[in-house]
Amino acid sequence: xxxxxxxxxxxxxxxxxxxxxxxxxxxxxxxxxxxxxxxxxxxxxxxxxxxxxxxxxxxxxxxxxxxxxxxxxxxxxxxxxxxxxxxxxxxxxxxxxxxxxxxxxxxxxxxxxxxxxxxxxxxxxxxxxxxxxxxxxxxxxxxxxxxxxxxxxxxxxxxxxxxxxxxxxxxxxxxxxxxxxxxxxxxxxxxxxxxxxxxxxxxxxxxxxxxxxxxxxxxxxxxxxxxxxxxxxxxxxxxxxxxxxxxxxxxxxxxxxxxxxxxxxxxxxxxxxxxxxxxxxxxxxxxxxxxxxxxxxxxxxxxxxxxxxxxxxxxxxxxxxxxxxxxxxxxxxxxxxxxxxxxxxxxxxxxxxxxxxxxxxxxxxxxxxxxxxxxxxxxxxxxxxxxxxxxxxxx
Numbered sequence: 001x002x003x004x005x006x007x008x009x010x011x012x013x014x015x016x017x018x019x020x021x022x023x024x025x026x027x028x029x030x031x032x033x034x035x036x037x038x039x040x041x042x043x044x045x046x047x048x049x050x051x052x053x054x055x056x057x058x059x060x061x062x063x064x065x066x067x068x069x070x071x072x073x074x075x076x077x078x079x080x081x082x083x084x085x086x087x088x089x090x091x092x093x094x095x096x097x098x099x100x101x102x103x104x105x106x107x108x109x110x111x112x113x114x115x116x117x118x119x120x121x122x123x124x125x126x127x128x129x130x131x132x133x134x135x136x137x138x139x140x141x142x143x144x145x146x147x148x149x150x151x152x153x154x155x156x157x158x159x160x161x162x163x164x165x166x167x168x169x170x171x172x173x174x175x176x177x178x179x180x181x182x183x184x185x186x187x188x189x190x191x192x193x194x195x196x197x198x199x200x201x202x203x204x205x206x207x208x209x210x211x212x213x214x215x216x217x218x219x220x221x222x223x224x225x226x227x228x229x230x231x232x233x234x235x236x237x238x239x240x241x242x243x244x245x246x247x248x249x250x251x252x253x254x255x256x257x258x259x260x261x262x263x264x265x266x267x268x269x270x271x272x273x274x275x276x277x278x279x280x281x282x283x284x285x286x287x288x289x290x291x292x293x294x295x296x297x298x299x300x301x302x303x304x305x306x307x308x309x310x311x312x313x314x315x316x317x318x319x320x321x322x323x324x325x326x327x328x329x330x331x332x333x334x335x336x337x338x339x340x341x342x343x344x345x346x347x348x349x350x351x352x353x354x355x356x357x358x359x360x361x362x363x364x365x366x367x368x369x370x371x372x373x374x375x376x377x378x379x380x381x382x383x384x385x386x387x388x389x390x391x392x393x394x395x
Contacts, residue, residue, distance in 0.1 A: 003042050007035035009114070017118040032284065033114075033122055057095055057119045060148045067141040076137075077103050095119055108132050123272055123285045130276040140275055147271045150350070151264065157354050158260075161361045165368055172372035179379050181219075184209035187383050205382045244291065256356060259349055262320065264289050265298075267346035273339030280305055294320065311338065324348060 003026035005016040018026040069079035084096035102112030110129035113120040131140030188209030248254040272282035297318040304314035312329035332341030
């Protein structure tokens with residue numbers, strides 16, 4: 001759910017748009033970004049808002065183009081002006097104009113981006129701020145581009161592996177709907193007029209066919225209504241969160257989802273540490289990437305680190321590491337290269353996730369095809385079973 005948060009930072013007023021499960025959560029997110037909250041209100045549901053799509057700001061493309069222009073010798077204002085001039089989308093052009101206005105007023109790029117927290121994530125702003133202190137904006141952009149490319153690669157592997165099973169489910173569901181809504185009602189009319197005694201299971205299936213035949217328009221309306229409700233529910237953050245929590249309870253799948261979360265966590269923290277962000281600050285900034293239960297654990301681990309506990313012990317105590325991660329974290333603490341070690345942990349589990357997704361797909365796809373085939377075959381057999389019995393009686 002989205003909330004409009006009016007907040008203050010120093011003497012400046014900002015209007016933030018925050019995705020949160022509740023008003024308290026929205027206030028907490030704004031406070032973590034250093035704002036003083038003045039008011040917080042849920043966005044009202046506008047007519048046809050379900051069908052509207054906002055144009056997302058392409059942070060990765062922006063970073064790549066900005067890096068290319070800076071390497072070509074343009075200064076920051078000239079580079080962003082060039083990007084604004086070539087942009088044809090009105091919403092994106094407004095963002096560039098806002099950045100340029102702040103830069104010409106003497107603010108740094110990270111400060112200008114802070115005025116748009118719904119566009120630029122906190123860890124992106126923090127990475128650029130650390131580079132501004134060291135005077136190496138190029139390196140920060142390179143680190144972010146590499147980070148984003150690795151995250152996108154992992155997402156693409158998961159999405160590409162899920163396309164074929166989703167298509168199977170969709171086609172199987174359409175075939176079953178066609179059988180149950182069109183074919184079965186016609187068979188039901190034939191058997192009903194014949195007065196033939198038919199088996200129990202076939203009678204139950206054909207009773208459904210008679211019901212559809214008599215109340216087809218009502219059933220269609222109910223189906224459309226349920227589909228619309230399900231589509232609307234899928235857009236709500238609370239519903240999606242509930243579904244994710246249920247998936248986490250599935251033993252094997254839940255463990256893989258946990259590894260995926262930890263992979264994102266380690267890679268993001270690694271990027272911030274390599275950008276010069278202190279470890280406690282980095283951990284606080286990435287908490288939004290984790291699920292609620294793991295977010296609570298991260299808060300506790302951060303508290304342990306503040307009290308003098310080592311990073312490896314704090315994360316292990318709160319269940320935010322694995323045996324492999326624990327050993328690499330210990331090496332990072334000894335060598336002082338914690339950012340590099342966290343990046344290696346993420347790379348290790350990227351490969352493990354890719355192997356698991358490939359293995360799961362090879363098993364799941366044939367099993368799904370078999371289940372769909374059995375269900376469709378069962379429906380067809382029940383429809384034709386009375387004909388088989390009639391043929392046997394005639395013989």
